[in-house]
Amino acid sequence: MGLRDLRLHLASALGLSTPGAGSVLRTTTADRTLSWLQELWTSATEGHEQPISVGSGVALACTGSLARGDGGPLSDLDLVLLHDGRAMSPTDLAEVADRLWYPLWDSGVGLDHSVRSAAQCRQVASGDLAVAAAMLDLRPVAGDEKLVTSVSRQLAEDWRAQSRKRLPELVEAVAERHRGAGDLSQSLQPDLKEARGGLRDMVVLQALTRSWLADRPHGAPDRAYAQLLDVRDALHVVTGRSRTILAREDQQPVAELLGLEDADELLTVVSSAARVVHQALYTTMRSARQSQQARARRIGPRRPQLEPLGHGLYLHEGEVVLGRGSDLDDPLLVLRAAVAAASRGLPLGPATVTNLATQGAQLSHPWPPAARELLVALLDTGDGLLEVWEALDQAGVVQRWLPAWTAVRSRPQRNGVHRHTVDRHLLETVLQASRGPSPRSRRDLLLVAALLHDIGKVRGAQDHSRSGEPLARAAALDLGFCAADADLVARLVREHLTLIGLATSRDPTDPQTLTEAAAAVDGRVEVVDLLAALTEADARAVGGTVWTPWRATLLHSLTAHLRASLARGDDGGPGPHGAGQG
Structure with a gap:
C-alpha cells in the first residue's frame, strides 16, 4: 500500500x-x-x-x-x-x-x-x-x-x-500573512492554516517560545489547536486532497465526520478555536516585544515603572495592570480596569485578566448604578473596546455579565452581507453607535441596545428580532435598568429592522406607513431618535453593501416624516400619535 x-x-x-x-x-x-x-x-x-x-x-x-x-x-x-x-x-x-x-x-x-x-x-x-x-x-x-x-x-x-533582532521581522511577517489570508474566526470559507488564528499561528507561537523571549499560554491554546487540527484532518478525508480552505460545500460532510450537528456548529468551533489561538499569539508577541525593549534599555537592576491610574490600577509597559492597592474584593474593579484600558487604546495585562476573572468579586444582580455606568462608559470607549472585550470574553467574564452572550459567541451568519460572527457584529454596532450622532437623550440605552440587538440570533430562531426581545429585557434588568428602560431596550431590539424595512419598501408619506412606524416607536419622538441611530449603526457595522447613500436618504426621509407626524399629533392635529401601542 x-x-x-x-x-x-x-x-x-x-x-x-x-x-x-x-x-x-x-x-x-x-x-x-x-x-x-x-x-x-x-x-x-x-x-x-x-x-x-x-x-x-x-x-x-x-x-x-x-x-x-x-x-x-x-x-x-x-x-x-x-x-x-x-x-x-x-x-x-x-x-x-x-x-x-x-x-x-x-x-x-x-x-x-x-x-x-x-x-x-x-x-x-x-x-x-x-x-x-x-x-x-x-x-x-x-x-x-x-x-x-x-x-x-x-x-x-x-x-x-538572533531572536531579538528578528522579532520585528517576525511580527511583520505574521501581520502580512493575516492581511492576505483574513481572519479565521470571521470567515465563512476560512483558511485553516494561514488565516489569523489558524494553524500557522500556533507554529509561530511555539517558535516564539523557543526564542526564550517569552513563554506562551498553555492549556486553552493547545486544546484550540487540536480542534483546528481535527477539522483539517476531516477536510483531508472528505476531499481526498491536502486542503486547508474549508469551502462551503465541504462544511456539512466535515461536520458529520466530526460528529457535529451541522455546518454552523462546525464554523462556531473553528471561530472559537481561532480566537483562542490568536489571543495566545498576540499576548505572547506583546510579551516578547516588552522583553526586547526592557533588555535594550536595561542598565543594572531596574524597578518596574508604574504610572498610577487609580483604584490600584497602573500603566506598565503599555498595559493596564493590577498593582499594590488594588482591591479584588471590589466588584467594580474589573469594569474600572476595562474602562481604563479601552479608553487609552491599551490592552489589559494577561495576568491582570486572569486575576480579575478568577479572583475578582462578583457583581450582585441586578447591578448597582455605578456598575451600569461603568459598562456604558466601556461601550463608549471606541476602538479600544474590541481588544479589551475579547480578553474578558476569553476569560469568561462577559458571559457572567451577559449569560445570553454564550449562545451568540462565535456564531456564524449565513447572510452573505455580513462580515462578522454575531458577537463581533454586536460589538461593531456598538462602535458605530458610539461614533454616530448622539440622540437627544439616553445614549446609554442606545449603546446597550446596540450590544443586544442581535442577541436573539440563536439556533432555531425564526425571527431573531422577536426572539431577542425577551432576552434583551432580561439582560437590561440584570444590568440594573429600571423596568421602563428595560422595556425600551427590548423595544429597540424587537424593532431594529422595522424602520429600514419600511423606508426601503414603502412610501414615507403614506399614512399606513407612518402608522406602522409610529407603532414601532410607541408614538414617541425620543424613541424615533434612538431607533434611527440603532438602525444606522447596525447597517454601518455590516458594511457598505447595506449602508449606502440611497438607503441613508430613504431612512432619513421616513424619520423626518414620522417626527413631523408625531409632532402634529402632539399638537392635536391629524397624525398617528400613539397608534399601535401595545
Whole structure:
C-alpha cells in the first residue's frame, strides 16, 4: 500500500468523531509514516540492487508537521537529506536523493525536499525567516541521528541569538500573512492554516517560545489547536486532497465526520478555536516585544515603572495592570480596569485578566448604578473596546455579565452581507453607535441596545428580532435598568429592522406607513431618535453593501416624516400619535 493510501486508511479506520480520536490518529499517522520512510531509506541504500554505503555524516531528517507529530492524513512531507559535507560525494548524494524522492512522488504524497549540508542549513535559516522557524522542528528519520541532533541544536542556538533582532521581522511577517489570508474566526470559507488564528499561528507561537523571549499560554491554546487540527484532518478525508480552505460545500460532510450537528456548529468551533489561538499569539508577541525593549534599555537592576491610574490600577509597559492597592474584593474593579484600558487604546495585562476573572468579586444582580455606568462608559470607549472585550470574553467574564452572550459567541451568519460572527457584529454596532450622532437623550440605552440587538440570533430562531426581545429585557434588568428602560431596550431590539424595512419598501408619506412606524416607536419622538441611530449603526457595522447613500436618504426621509407626524399629533392635529401601542 502506498503511503498516501496508508494514511487515508488510518484516518478512516480510527475515525474522528470521538473525543481524543484526532490526537491518536495524528500520533499513529506520524509513527507509521516514519516507519515507512525508514524502510524506504533501507531500500534506497542497503537494499537497492546497487547499494551505496551510507555511514556517519549522512541522514534523512524531517521538519514541519511530521516532525511535530501533528500532520494530517494528506499533509505534505518536508524532508531534508542532511550531510556533513565530507561523508559522501555529490554524485552519491544525488543518487540517494533520487532513490528517496521518486518513490515518494509515486506514492502520491506531497513532498517538499532538499539536500543540504549542516553549514547550508544554518546559512539558509539565517536569510529566510520561514525556513529558520521550520528548521526548529528538525527531527531525525534515518541515518546519522547524531548529525541531525547536532544541527538541530545549532539552529536553535542561532534562533535564540538572533531572536531579538528578528522579532520585528517576525511580527511583520505574521501581520502580512493575516492581511492576505483574513481572519479565521470571521470567515465563512476560512483558511485553516494561514488565516489569523489558524494553524500557522500556533507554529509561530511555539517558535516564539523557543526564542526564550517569552513563554506562551498553555492549556486553552493547545486544546484550540487540536480542534483546528481535527477539522483539517476531516477536510483531508472528505476531499481526498491536502486542503486547508474549508469551502462551503465541504462544511456539512466535515461536520458529520466530526460528529457535529451541522455546518454552523462546525464554523462556531473553528471561530472559537481561532480566537483562542490568536489571543495566545498576540499576548505572547506583546510579551516578547516588552522583553526586547526592557533588555535594550536595561542598565543594572531596574524597578518596574508604574504610572498610577487609580483604584490600584497602573500603566506598565503599555498595559493596564493590577498593582499594590488594588482591591479584588471590589466588584467594580474589573469594569474600572476595562474602562481604563479601552479608553487609552491599551490592552489589559494577561495576568491582570486572569486575576480579575478568577479572583475578582462578583457583581450582585441586578447591578448597582455605578456598575451600569461603568459598562456604558466601556461601550463608549471606541476602538479600544474590541481588544479589551475579547480578553474578558476569553476569560469568561462577559458571559457572567451577559449569560445570553454564550449562545451568540462565535456564531456564524449565513447572510452573505455580513462580515462578522454575531458577537463581533454586536460589538461593531456598538462602535458605530458610539461614533454616530448622539440622540437627544439616553445614549446609554442606545449603546446597550446596540450590544443586544442581535442577541436573539440563536439556533432555531425564526425571527431573531422577536426572539431577542425577551432576552434583551432580561439582560437590561440584570444590568440594573429600571423596568421602563428595560422595556425600551427590548423595544429597540424587537424593532431594529422595522424602520429600514419600511423606508426601503414603502412610501414615507403614506399614512399606513407612518402608522406602522409610529407603532414601532410607541408614538414617541425620543424613541424615533434612538431607533434611527440603532438602525444606522447596525447597517454601518455590516458594511457598505447595506449602508449606502440611497438607503441613508430613504431612512432619513421616513424619520423626518414620522417626527413631523408625531409632532402634529402632539399638537392635536391629524397624525398617528400613539397608534399601535401595545
